[in-house]
Amino acid sequence: MKFDIKPKPPFDFQKMMQRLTVTGKTHVLKLNEQFTEYEKIIRIEEISCFVKVVSSGTVTSPILNCQAIPLNGRVSEDAVKTKIQQLFSTEVDLSPLYNHFCEHEKLDGVLQRFKGLKLLTDTDLFESIVKIIIGQQVNLTFAGTLTERLIELAGDKVEVEGDTYQVFPTPTSVSKLKYEDLRELQFSQRKAEYIIDLAKLISDGTIDFGSLWNMSDEEVMKALLPIRGIGKWTIECLLIFGMGRTDVLPAADIGLRNAIRQVWKLAEQPSEEEVRVLAQDWTPWRTYITYYLWESLNQTPTVVDHT
Numbered sequence: 001m002k003f004d005i006k007p008k009p010p011f012d013f014q015k016m017m018q019r020l021t022v023t024g025k026t027h028v029l030k031l032n033e034q035f036t037e038y039e040k041i042i043r044i045e046e047i048s049c050f051v052k053v054v055s056s057g058t059v060t061s062p063i064l065n066c067q068a069i070p071l072n073g074r075v076s077e078d079a080v081k082t083k084i085q086q087l088f089s090t091e092v093d094l095s096p097l098y099n100h101f102c103e104h105e106k107l108d109g110v111l112q113r114f115k116g117l118k119l120l121t122d123t124d125l126f127e128s129i130v131k132i133i134i135g136q137q138v139n140l141t142f143a144g145t146l147t148e149r150l151i152e153l154a155g156d157k158v159e160v161e162g163d164t165y166q167v168f169p170t171p172t173s174v175s176k177l178k179y180e181d182l183r184e185l186q187f188s189q190r191k192a193e194y195i196i197d198l199a200k201l202i203s204d205g206t207i208d209f210g211s212l213w214n215m216s217d218e219e220v221m222k223a224l225l226p227i228r229g230i231g232k233w234t235i236e237c238l239l240i241f242g243m244g245r246t247d248v249l250p251a252a253d254i255g256l257r258n259a260i261r262q263v264w265k266l267a268e269q270p271s272e273e274e275v276r277v278l279a280q281d282w283t284p285w286r287t288y289i290t291y292y293l294w295e296s297l298n299q300t301p302t303v304v305d306h307t
Contacts, residue, residue, distance in 0.1 A: 001077050002067050007090035010098075011062035012116030013055035016088070019117070019295070030165070041158050041167045042123040044083050047073040048167065050160040053084060059116045064088065071158060089118040089244050097285045106263050107289065114292045121244045125209045126202060127168040128242030132234050133194050134187075149185040150195075153177070174199035194229025201227065217245055240287050249286040251275040259293035 017035035029040035038053045050069040057063035068080045085091055098115060101107045122128035130150070135143040154169035154177060174196060182192035201207045207227070212220050217239055224230050224238075236250040250256060252272040260278065261269045270278065282289045 001069075001080065002065070003077060003081060005064040005066055005081065005084060005088075005090055006057075007062045007064060007088065007118075008093040008095075009060045009062055010094065010116035011090070011118060012059045013062065013064070013088075015114065015117040016120045020120070030163075039163075039165070040123065041071070041160075041165045042083065042087075044070075044075050044079050047071070047075045048158065049075060049080065050158070050165070051080070051084065053088070064090070069160065071160070083123075086244060087121055087123060089121070092118055092244070092246060094118065094288065097288055100285075101289075110263060110292050110296050111289075114295050117292070117295065119240065119244050119287070119291065122242050124168065125212060125238065125242045126171050126199070129198070129230070129234065129238050130174075130195055132237045132241070133191060133198075133229060136191070136234070146185065146187060150174075150182070153181065153185065171199040171202035175203040190229070198227060198229065213243070217248060240291070246287045247284040249276065249279050249282070249290060251279070253290075255294050255297060256290055259297050263293065263296060 014035040017031050017038060020029070020031065029038060031038060036055045038051075040051055041048055042051050043049070048071045050067075050071060052067040054065040055062065056065050064084070066081070066084055068075075068077075094116075098111055101111055104111075122131065131143070131147055134146050134150070138146070151166050151168055154173045156167040156169075158165050158167055177196050177199075179189065179192040179196060182195065183189060187195075198207075202209055207223075212223065215223065220239060220243075221232065221235050224235050225232070233250055233252060236248050236253075239245040239248045240250075252275075254269075257269045257272075257275060260266070260275060264270075264278075279286055279289070
């Protein structure tokens with residue numbers, strides 16, 4: 001199936017794709033050199049689909065040419081379209097954000113620098129939270145290496161039109177692993193336990209990740225905090241990078257505090273409480289202001305997560 005989506009402008013597809021090369025390996029997706037094409041195997045209604053998205057418009061008049069090929073069943077065009085809209089944040093209108101802060105002494109420069117950069121969320125909440133757990137307290141390069149190793153170990157390979165694509169492993173496939181399997185790939189004992197135990201909770205039905213979509217940010221926090229290995233920072237990152245929520249403030253994050261120190265030209269790194277006070281007028285755009293501040297340092301969040 002083929003169809004077009006017209007995202008709400010401004011929408012800078014190339015910035016979104018370029019960011020993927022900064023945050024580590026691209027793992028299971030393929031990009032072209034011009035950063036105008038995105039290809040990945042994603043799951044929609046439990047059906048694996050090859051999805052190709054090509055940007056053919058401009059930042060102010062964006063058009064996404066979309067192609068989807070279901071690989072192991074049927075899925076409706078509406079379901080595919082909804083999924084792509086969610087992944088690329090196409091329905092998020094950032095104009096109010098830019099307009100509101102256009103005269104802000106500190107933020108306007110950062111917002112203008114990354115104007116049109118929207119969240120490109122992970123295609124699956126399990127994939128998202130596993131990558132976040134892997135990224136706890138390690139650098140981006142090593143996190144990318146560990147993720148790649150997990151995909152090689154437990155994920156599938158699918159051939160589409162002569163090209164081979166890796167598919168991120170399902171909770172069921174990860175639940176069948178032993179801790180030693182991940183330890184041999186240089187995962188720490190704790191991370192191996194966190195990831196495999198979480199996969200077991202999902203695969204046996206103890207936790208329904210699908211239900212998170214209907215919850216408020218606070219309800220998601222309450223639902224996931226009791227799970228071993230998942231702290232507040234992890235959930236905040238899931239809300240941002242997995243669910244595309246627009247008003248999340250991970251105030252304890254070191255990267256955000258470093259960025260604020262740099263942009264506000266502070267003598268010292270602000271505390272978590274100082275960040276919360278400073279960000280009081282960022283609502284309802286705390287996610288995007290945080291996101292752009294992270295980008296100003298060319299880094300993704302740095303974890304301080306006591307789980």
